[in-house]
Amino acid sequence: MDFLLIGLCLNWLLRKPSGLILCTLGLFFKMLPVVNSGCPKLCRCEGRLLYCESLNFTEMPRNLSGIMGLSLRYNSLSELRDGQFTGLMQLTWLYLDHNHICAVEGSAFQKLRRVKELTLSSNKIEQLPNATFRAMPNLRSVDLSYNRIKSLEPDLFHGLRKLTALHLRSNAIQFVPVRIFQDCRSLKFLDLGYNQLKSLARNSFAGLFKLTELHLEHNDLAKVNLAHFPRLLSLHSLSIRRNKATIVVNSLDWVWKLEKMDLSANEIEYIEPHVFESVPHLESLQLDSNRLTYIDSRILRSWKSLTSISLSANVWDCGRNVCALASWLSAFKGRHDSSLLCATPEYAQGEDVLDAVYAFHLCEDPADPTSGRSLSGAANDSDGAADSSPTAVVHNVQDTEGERTTNLITVTIPREQPENTVQIHKVVTGTMALIFSFLIVVLVLYVSWKCFPASLRQLRQCFVTQRRKQKQKQTMHQMAAMSAQEYYVDYKPNHIEGALVIINEYGSCSCHQQPARECEV
Numbered sequence: 001m002d003f004l005l006i007g008l009c010l011n012w013l014l015r016k017p018s019g020l021i022l023c024t025l026g027l028f029f030k031m032l033p034v035v036n037s038g039c040p041k042l043c044r045c046e047g048r049l050l051y052c053e054s055l056n057f058t059e060m061p062r063n064l065s066g067i068m069g070l071s072l073r074y075n076s077l078s079e080l081r082d083g084q085f086t087g088l089m090q091l092t093w094l095y096l097d098h099n100h101i102c103a104v105e106g107s108a109f110q111k112l113r114r115v116k117e118l119t120l121s122s123n124k125i126e127q128l129p130n131a132t133f134r135a136m137p138n139l140r141s142v143d144l145s146y147n148r149i150k151s152l153e154p155d156l157f158h159g160l161r162k163l164t165a166l167h168l169r170s171n172a173i174q175f176v177p178v179r180i181f182q183d184c185r186s187l188k189f190l191d192l193g194y195n196q197l198k199s200l201a202r203n204s205f206a207g208l209f210k211l212t213e214l215h216l217e218h219n220d221l222a223k224v225n226l227a228h229f230p231r232l233l234s235l236h237s238l239s240i241r242r243n244k245a246t247i248v249v250n251s252l253d254w255v256w257k258l259e260k261m262d263l264s265a266n267e268i269e270y271i272e273p274h275v276f277e278s279v280p281h282l283e284s285l286q287l288d289s290n291r292l293t294y295i296d297s298r299i300l301r302s303w304k305s306l307t308s309i310s311l312s313a314n315v316w317d318c319g320r321n322v323c324a325l326a327s328w329l330s331a332f333k334g335r336h337d338s339s340l341l342c343a344t345p346e347y348a349q350g351e352d353v354l355d356a357v358y359a360f361h362l363c364e365d366p367a368d369p370t371s372g373r374s375l376s377g378a379a380n381d382s383d384g385a386a387d388s389s390p391t392a393v394v395h396n397v398q399d400t401e402g403e404r405t406t407n408l409i410t411v412t413i414p415r416e417q418p419e420n421t422v423q424i425h426k427v428v429t430g431t432m433a434l435i436f437s438f439l440i441v442v443l444v445l446y447v448s449w450k451c452f453p454a455s456l457r458q459l460r461q462c463f464v465t466q467r468r469k470q471k472q473k474q475t476m477h478q479m480a481a482m483s484a485q486e487y488y489v490d491y492k493p494n495h496i497e498g499a500l501v502i503i504n505e506y507g508s509c510s511c512h513q514q515p516a517r518e519c520e521v
Helices: 002-015 019-036 297-302 320-331 353-359 418-451 453-487
Strands: 044-046 049-051 069-071 093-095 117-119 141-143 165-167 189-191 213-215 237-239 247-249 260-262 284-286 308-310 342-344 392-398 405-411
Touching: 297 320, 320 353
Parallel strands: 049 069, 069 093, 093 117, 117 141, 141 165, 165 189, 189 213, 213 237, 237 260, 260 284, 284 308
Antiparallel strands: 044 049, 392 405
């Protein structure tokens, strides 16, 4: 219309000078709305963008025609009435977050066909009519997070085929209607976290062929069934952390391109062995803070593409079922948390899983240490059962990124109970303690000999001196006896005791020594 009016003015000016008056009047009336739509008081204008933020407005400013962007954030708007944005047909983005909006009428956004971005977060909205977004088919982003929405109307997002991001975080949504996103064929990001979802329908996310990121964390889901996400061929990231799921199953046989899955902080006790076969490209998996006691060997075989895994804060049973996990972890070259602690049995509580396997010989057979069947082979059995003829081999493995050094343990399931192994370990420990004590005593004696030689030599000299005195005394007695025999050969005394004879210190005595007494001289 502007070009047509200018052309007519030029035509009139060239042909009839009187057309100048008509042209001037036409341009005046054409520019009149723009003159009336000056920048409202206290607001900030940047060309055709208007910012009226944190001004405590309770009503929409008037005469805003011609603007392309409007921000009314941090005000006190309480409701959006039908036709409230009439005249803003050139608007491309609208920010209404952080107000007190509790009601939105069905035709509130009438004729806002050019709007691509709408933000209604941090308000008090409890319900949105089916036709709320019907007049805005060019929407690319809608933010409804941090409201009080309890339910979603079945056709609320009907016709939004260009929508790429939808934020529904932190509401009170309890159920997702079937096929509610069917028209959102361009949607790539969907956030339903921090709601009250207790279950999901199989076709709740039907039609989201381009969806790449889905958030369902902080809900009340009691089960994780990968069949709830069929035909999400482009999905790369799925977050279901901090729910109440106890099992993970998959009731559909299909394959998708998921690369990151977060199942942490649930109550998962059981995972179906074939669950991860549908996600062969999975690179990152979080299973920490659950109630897992072991991992089935078939699950370990399906973790071929993982580069990062988190398994801490589970209740690992460090019995014979831990061997498959220990063998897999010792050979895993990606990133994993180092705080995998044993919860049972009692003798291994608080110990690191890999350390417990190595220290308590949990996965080797004491009766046949040369057996060649290792757990790495047992983990590849089709039934995942434990085999006999186990062994354990320990190697040092340096992480490819140089961040850690672990023990590579090729382990198998033991034939005997761990308690018997512990008893043997105690006996060996006691024997070694006795040997060590004996060595300490010998060492003390040796040190005493070296450190105090004078005292020992004096003691020895004393013994030698006493022996010499005894020998001299015996020699003198013998010489006296020989001299006495020369003069008293026929002398035979008669003593009252019979056998003892006393000589007055000049002769010798011959006596028949009694066992309990000595000869007296």
